[in-house]
Amino acid sequence: MTDLVTFGESMLRFSPPTGEPLERTDTLDVHAAGAESNVAVAAQRLGLDTAWLSKLPDSPLGRRVLSELHSHGVDTDVVLDEGRQGVYYIDRESITERRNVIYDRDDASVRTTRVEDLPLDRVRSADMFYTTGITPALSATLFDTTSELLDIAGDADVTTGFDVNYRSKLWTPAEARDTLVDLLPSVDLLFVPERDAELIFEQTGPVEERAAYFADEFGIDTVVVTQGSDGATALRDGSAVRADTFEVETIDSIGSGDAFVGGFLARYLDGDDLTTALRYGCATAALKRTIRGDLAVTTPEEVESLL
Amino acid sequence: MTDLVTFGESMLRFSPPTGEPLERTDTLDVHAAGAESNVAVAAQRLGLDTAWLSKLPDSPLGRRVLSELHSHGVDTDVVLDEGRQGVYYIDRESITERRNVIYDRDDASVRTTRVEDLPLDRVRSADMFYTTGITPALSATLFDTTSELLDIAGDADVTTGFDVNYRSKLWTPAEARDTLVDLLPSVDLLFVPERDAELIFEQTGPVEERAAYFADEFGIDTVVVTQGSDGATALRDGSAVRADTFEVETIDSIGSGDAFVGGFLARYLDGDDLTTALRYGCATAALKRTIRGDLAVTTPEEVESLL
Amino acid sequence: MTDLVTFGESMLRFSPPTGEPLERTDTLDVHAAGAESNVAVAAQRLGLDTAWLSKLPDSPLGRRVLSELHSHGVDTDVVLDEGRQGVYYIDRESITERRNVIYDRDDASVRTTRVEDLPLDRVRSADMFYTTGITPALSATLFDTTSELLDIAGDADVTTGFDVNYRSKLWTPAEARDTLVDLLPSVDLLFVPERDAELIFEQTGPVEERAAYFADEFGIDTVVVTQGSDGATALRDGSAVRADTFEVETIDSIGSGDAFVGGFLARYLDGDDLTTALRYGCATAALKRTIRGDLAVTTPEEVESLL
Amino acid sequence: MTDLVTFGESMLRFSPPTGEPLERTDTLDVHAAGAESNVAVAAQRLGLDTAWLSKLPDSPLGRRVLSELHSHGVDTDVVLDEGRQGVYYIDRESITERRNVIYDRDDASVRTTRVEDLPLDRVRSADMFYTTGITPALSATLFDTTSELLDIAGDADVTTGFDVNYRSKLWTPAEARDTLVDLLPSVDLLFVPERDAELIFEQTGPVEERAAYFADEFGIDTVVVTQGSDGATALRDGSAVRADTFEVETIDSIGSGDAFVGGFLARYLDGDDLTTALRYGCATAALKRTIRGDLAVTTPEEVESLL
Amino acid sequence: MTDLVTFGESMLRFSPPTGEPLERTDTLDVHAAGAESNVAVAAQRLGLDTAWLSKLPDSPLGRRVLSELHSHGVDTDVVLDEGRQGVYYIDRESITERRNVIYDRDDASVRTTRVEDLPLDRVRSADMFYTTGITPALSATLFDTTSELLDIAGDADVTTGFDVNYRSKLWTPAEARDTLVDLLPSVDLLFVPERDAELIFEQTGPVEERAAYFADEFGIDTVVVTQGSDGATALRDGSAVRADTFEVETIDSIGSGDAFVGGFLARYLDGDDLTTALRYGCATAALKRTIRGDLAVTTPEEVESLL
Amino acid sequence: MTDLVTFGESMLRFSPPTGEPLERTDTLDVHAAGAESNVAVAAQRLGLDTAWLSKLPDSPLGRRVLSELHSHGVDTDVVLDEGRQGVYYIDRESITERRNVIYDRDDASVRTTRVEDLPLDRVRSADMFYTTGITPALSATLFDTTSELLDIAGDADVTTGFDVNYRSKLWTPAEARDTLVDLLPSVDLLFVPERDAELIFEQTGPVEERAAYFADEFGIDTVVVTQGSDGATALRDGSAVRADTFEVETIDSIGSGDAFVGGFLARYLDGDDLTTALRYGCATAALKRTIRGDLAVTTPEEVESLL
Numbered sequence A, B, C, D, E, F: 001m002t003d004l005v006t007f008g009e010s011m012l013r014f015s016p017p018t019g020e021p022l023e024r025t026d027t028l029d030v031h032a033a034g035a036e037s038n039v040a041v042a043a044q045r046l047g048l049d050t051a052w053l054s055k056l057p058d059s060p061l062g063r064r065v066l067s068e069l070h071s072h073g074v075d076t077d078v079v080l081d082e083g084r085q086g087v088y089y090i091d092r093e094s095i096t097e098r099r100n101v102i103y104d105r106d107d108a109s110v111r112t113t114r115v116e117d118l119p120l121d122r123v124r125s126a127d128m129f130y131t132t133g134i135t136p137a138l139s140a141t142l143f144d145t146t147s148e149l150l151d152i153a154g155d156a157d158v159t160t161g162f163d164v165n166y167r168s169k170l171w172t173p174a175e176a177r178d179t180l181v182d183l184l185p186s187v188d189l190l191f192v193p194e195r196d197a198e199l200i201f202e203q204t205g206p207v208e209e210r211a212a213y214f215a216d217e218f219g220i221d222t223v224v225v226t227q228g229s230d231g232a233t234a235l236r237d238g239s240a241v242r243a244d245t246f247e248v249e250t251i252d253s254i255g256s257g258d259a260f261v262g263g264f265l266a267r268y269l270d271g272d273d274l275t276t277a278l279r280y281g282c283a284t285a286a287l288k289r290t291i292r293g294d295l296a297v298t299t300p301e302e303v304e305s306l307l
């Protein structure tokens, strides 16, 4: 049985060497990258049994993605099909907080995925099904599929996890809101970046209030608000706990949020309390920041050495 | 005044280091690549004044292409617009004659280019206007644009050059044929790979016969048949001349045909005779094969040292 | 159920860039490498369901090996334990046929592996169990384990495959002979390089005679003699078939033999005839030679395109 | 018409990978670098039409420089001639503020450049002619040429821009002073680093006083004093304005001053006020510091995103 | 005559590119590294005549070590013998103060070195003989050899230098203590990291007290306590002096302690006073931190520019 | 005592990655390179005790050269002085036999070397003193120094070795001839490439005749004519012997001639006969061709494995 099943797109991420502008570069570094596969990799490495569901093109590019996920021990159940391999380019890694990302993910194979393409029994027999707000933003088909998967999981008493993960290049806050209000009622465990709570749901109060908004409005059991360099806060049954970040020398900040979720779930699905899970998530995110690429290529020992 | 104006798509070419499978690579080499821009670069470096017309996305990727073409001194008149940057991936450079190429060029900005987008006066005042069979294969709009440009050039007494350049990933031989029979009557100087003459036009005779077929059937002044490692043959006014290849250690064979055309035109437009132009083309193609990337980064001195 | 279970050591292979002497190099390329894991990777990629059994150190080095094997989809059942990660260094890739290899594999974790450490049910339920002459050469314990595994497989009616794979740095021909005569009677399908047949078993006759020697002397069903650039010959029920090599530009010859076996088994275990399997093996070996590293990172499509 | 014409030397800059001492390195990174070409590149990329005048050796090294400048869209009018390609080596990029630079620029082709070698009409029809104190320091011929060019520009009512840019490896402060007092009266817009004002002209007062000294002593319209991490101050018609630096993570500080000038001129020649130009200059310099190489490979969008 | 003779192991250090986890890396950087050879290199580069004594395997790996030491001008007197080349791997360079190092140095050639293998006359005619606590920790043979060498040096009136250099992967504090109490009475100049004084000898008082403990307990002339980012303190004849660190941007902290010793000895053996030697040591250590690898590839000019 | 003392220039050689044109490259590989230091490195590695005499600039560049020579165990006696570090660039390694080399060696420090700068006792006590025709071609001072050194060696009964080594970028054949006729009478052992014998001395006969010409005309004891891919022929006392080349896959042909001389001398100065020395020279040259850089980074074992 799989502890965690995630569903979403995985891209190839292309980035020039440090200090080299994309416009001038003669080489690109290649990494697999996608919110839901990032979470699966982090969680698998930290002890869970995970599987990632998706569609990929039947080509060396699709296999490049698969091969990197497999290398971390993640199980995959992936349709190899027509369509493109989504990619994204990072222009300048070094302008603090002013990263320039170019997505080229239109017509990616994943966009046509329907529930009938997917191994629903794996979803039904998992401990948790997880996806993010990126997936329904990618296509109308994927919105339907996401919605149905959340219901299928719910019907089978599988906990559902969801990260809002707003991407301004995919949709406007208003569009995101319209879609998310349909999906959030099916979510048991919500991750929401503090800034998305403001941007999409106009929550500008203290972090606990923002968390409470989601709990109340959509009947969500557990809400985790990630707060960037301020750490993270979790709310369950009306009581909030929080964890601070760990100080590291940042080499690559992309994927911190997914690393946080992967680390959090590793402990949460293992039955640990919220505070432990939050701290574990923050430590995993911190370690991720010392590694090039979107993936948290770390170990339980490393995470624990940080705690 | 510009000697040579070319029109077409330019992609980014991504290739792994020698011996590294695309499926496993952690780095990609990046080069600008496109039949008509390849020809412009080769011709410019060998003495012509050239300009390349196209559309590119207004992004670091589009600028990456422009910057490489500019670096060789080619003038560009390019609309920066919506749309994707076309790319292609080379999987295995090493299986002799069994290269595996993955195109990812759908929705490229160039596909929506109309004659109104282009600086027609530059076309009208050039010595030659050049494009290839790849361009009309990319979209219906581009077919129209190509056709109109050939007519505009013809009406202005600008010589028109055209390379058949059949690409099986873009269309079938039958589709190619249907399109090309419309365009070829407007062509003054035709380049046609020997294998395309067979594949599309069912010409299987001796090379001179194949050349004569195009001259007769479409009323083309000068026909140059490229014959891979057998060199090239040109036919004008019923009489044929030919040139052999030059022996070099091949590092990268992609772009040989375009290098040939660029070298040929450098002499042809300068008024040299067909034999000289053919030999110059073969030498340029041979030098290209010693260089990584699609472009013939060479000099007149190097070409001459080979002759 | 797994089609093919292999057992043996996997090392890390360190090699300097082309043309750089090991004594001077400032960088090393890293690849996973080991006869039995090489075979598993080739076979898995070409369609079989494979698993590799072994011991590795519980360290980033052990995980480096695992991660590369997983990336190709091979299932592993590996004890993470004390001991070293075996490595080997390639000094000069370029002196044709005069490669200089430095093994540093003493005290590798794998050397203490006992049958009790291994998932015997996986062995018993496979189609084939495979190992090579390298494994029993590594330690007395491994000799016992190899011998027992062959028996366990035999008792469970699992076909046993074995490659003689003589390594002069591990033992003398006389030592090899003494050990192999004990093991070969348990083998159903034998791979033996032509030169090993001579060196260890003093077989100097025509290749069919050499094959017959093993069939007769040890009661082996099927004997495949690999003949380097002369291809390979197989003997079953007294009748021999052979296949030629495929011409490619060699980038890295190490691992050709394992690629051959992996390709052969992909077809053999799928029920194809000997001739088909031999040709498939030769094509896989040829493709391997175009790839840096020990592994045949290829696909059924690539292999078929060569046939 | 060209907005900005600059004249000076461009070198090749060779630097080892981060953390690698020059004495031990097995590879060098290569970039084009020269104060006046740096300014042209920055200004061109930020919207001006620029041309760079110089002499270069007729060799792959001279073409390497040209090709990098062309790649940024700078027009060049360069004599290809005898002489060396000047180069410089960076030893240790990492000892903050203790960079070790080795110039090897003697006998560079540029040193023999006379006004008759140059396209004076381009100078006369530009909006601004720009050079720096490095140029007259390189040879007696270049001093004469610089002096004559400033006069030719002045006679044609072309604004003249000049950066003091003192280099201790080229001349002493006393030598610099003797030369500069001859040239400064012909300058309309002066850039002077605060430390040069002290070192050469013994100005140690507040920055506005230093600026006023140049305005008064040499009759210069506009004086801009660059103040390193303290930003920059400009004085015109007796009134001073200033701008602060923008905080970035510095990867390579070389070329900040030239990036500042290029950014400043982009706005200044476009008619913006001094304050706007200063801020634009500071933002361009800050972005430059995030990029490896001497050149400010940036865009108006990036600069504006920083403002 | 040689000023400084050092004796110990030198390994090859393998490290992945910045930000790349060892578990995933496809390339490793290679450097020579060993406490006593690090000291010899630093001291030689800063003006001493040094020799390093050891055993190495007679292989490209042993020669790789020798060649790097020779490149810095260190003289070597090394037995080429059986045995392994010790190596170590650095997993994550970036987690500040949480470096993960994997030693693979068992069975290294050096472990069997006896005094009869060594050129004792070189020891006897040196100004100083130097080794560290790592050497006796490597094998019983090396403990004997170290002990005898200290006596041989003492008998010949050669000053003996020793750095405690505790390595938790080699022995426990208790084992270290038992061994060191035997050796320290033969030491004239002791270097001891502050943390080792606490860990092994339970000295937790102020730094001068810790130093006094060694002077009193073992009759050591001069005791230097290194204090990481707090600099260093030296005690002789009951009076203490200290020096602060120099601020630099750290690229690689490994080898700081050895660089400190090398810099200190360069001045100390030249007859300078303790304070000068301490400052020189701190400056050398600071420069080392700006360089990738264990070695302080610096010059007297660079060190002095920092003072 | 030193077996072999050589005198000449050593440059830094800069070359782009394979297939990358110099005009476009963003990185350069760095190697030490110079005929007489190449010979010293080859001979030292193959068993002789060698020293190289020269002048180098007192800079990281000069130290870069020294450090590479030291790394091979060559002793150096070098004045660190003013002047430049000579460099050379390789443009295209791949156009067989059409290598494009750019020398930038004017004003190199070495050019002002006088005999009084050199340790003449080392010359007088060597077995052989060796230099090449490149040295006297570099400056009038160096011609004098070369001439005097040959006399000093002769007077001290030190065998003198000399390689004609004509370089068309340094002088014309006529100039070379005029100079060499002055020097050759002082030479005991001459190496002369077959093509130089023709170009400079108009010797077009069979190789033995060409050798005899030098023996007779200048009274030279032993004449070795190198014949590129035809191997080499030696003449002494009127009788000629020859050796063939060894077949290898050439990666870098530069330095073959020097490797030949180094290998030849290793055996010749050890007392072996001419035939042995010739074969050893050819094997060393062949191995050199498998290595990037000018130096024959090989071992006696490797050479012998080829014989």
Ligand SMILES: Nc1ncnc2c1ncn2[C@@H]1O[C@H](COP(=O)(O)OP(=O)(O)O)[C@@H](O)[C@H]1O
Pocket: A193, A226, A227, A228, A229, A230, A231, A232, A244, A245, A246, A247, A248, A253, A254, A255, A256, A257, A258, A260, A281, A282, A283, A285, A286, A289
């Ligand atoms: N500067 C930082 N240092 C250490 N950890 C950080 C830092 N910034 C973010 N994190 C960690 O990463 C987690 C997610 O950060 P966030 O910025 O929300 O990620 P993202 O926007 O990539 O989803 C935070 O909860 C925190 O634990």
Ligand SMILES: Nc1ncnc2c1ncn2[C@@H]1O[C@H](COP(=O)(O)OP(=O)(O)O)[C@@H](O)[C@H]1O
Pocket: B193, B226, B227, B228, B229, B230, B231, B232, B244, B245, B246, B247, B248, B253, B254, B255, B256, B257, B258, B260, B281, B282, B283, B285, B286, B289
């Ligand atoms: N093996 C070769 N060696 C040298 N030149 C070659 C070789 N193959 C092709 N060429 C040159 O390249 C030209 C174009 O070759 P072709 O195979 O038609 O190119 P493409 O298919 O890339 O358009 C030929 O006319 C010839 O001059």
Ligand SMILES: Nc1ncnc2c1ncn2[C@@H]1O[C@H](COP(=O)(O)OP(=O)(O)O)[C@@H](O)[C@H]1O
Pocket: C193, C226, C227, C228, C229, C230, C231, C232, C244, C245, C246, C247, C248, C253, C254, C255, C256, C257, C258, C260, C281, C282, C283, C285, C286, C289
């Ligand atoms: N030069 C070659 N070209 C193509 N294929 C080859 C070549 N040499 C060997 N092979 C293939 O590799 C297989 C194994 O070769 P062999 O030399 O026996 O491998 P190894 O010694 O590595 O085990 C051969 O049967 C053949 O199919």
Ligand SMILES: Nc1ncnc2c1ncn2[C@@H]1O[C@H](COP(=O)(O)OP(=O)(O)O)[C@@H](O)[C@H]1O
Pocket: D193, D226, D227, D228, D229, D230, D231, D232, D244, D245, D246, D247, D248, D253, D254, D255, D256, D257, D258, D260, D281, D282, D283, D285, D286, D289
């Ligand atoms: N540490 C810094 N951070 C950001 N911008 C800086 C920094 N140092 C300098 N700059 C910018 O670069 C400009 C030029 O700096 P300066 O040190 O005078 O350059 P240079 O000496 O290279 O000519 C300054 O005016 C400022 O705008």
Ligand SMILES: Nc1ncnc2c1ncn2[C@@H]1O[C@H](COP(=O)(O)OP(=O)(O)O)[C@@H](O)[C@H]1O
Pocket: E193, E226, E227, E228, E229, E230, E231, E232, E244, E245, E246, E247, E248, E253, E254, E255, E256, E257, E258, E260, E281, E282, E283, E285, E286, E289
């Ligand atoms: N952060 C730092 N910045 C500058 N110098 C330092 C720093 N840390 C250590 N040093 C220098 O290195 C010396 C040795 O440091 P230490 O940590 O004891 O080295 P190690 O543990 O590697 O032996 C110190 O005495 C100091 O001079």
Ligand SMILES: Nc1ncnc2c1ncn2[C@@H]1O[C@H](COP(=O)(O)OP(=O)(O)O)[C@@H](O)[C@H]1O
Pocket: F193, F226, F227, F228, F229, F230, F231, F232, F244, F245, F246, F247, F248, F253, F254, F255, F256, F257, F258, F260, F281, F282, F283, F285, F286, F289
């Ligand atoms: N193609 C080759 N293969 C193997 N060895 C060669 C080859 N060409 C030259 N050599 C060896 O190198 C030696 C010197 O060659 P030569 O061309 O004279 O060198 P150079 O011109 O570099 O001085 C020859 O005597 C021969 O031994």
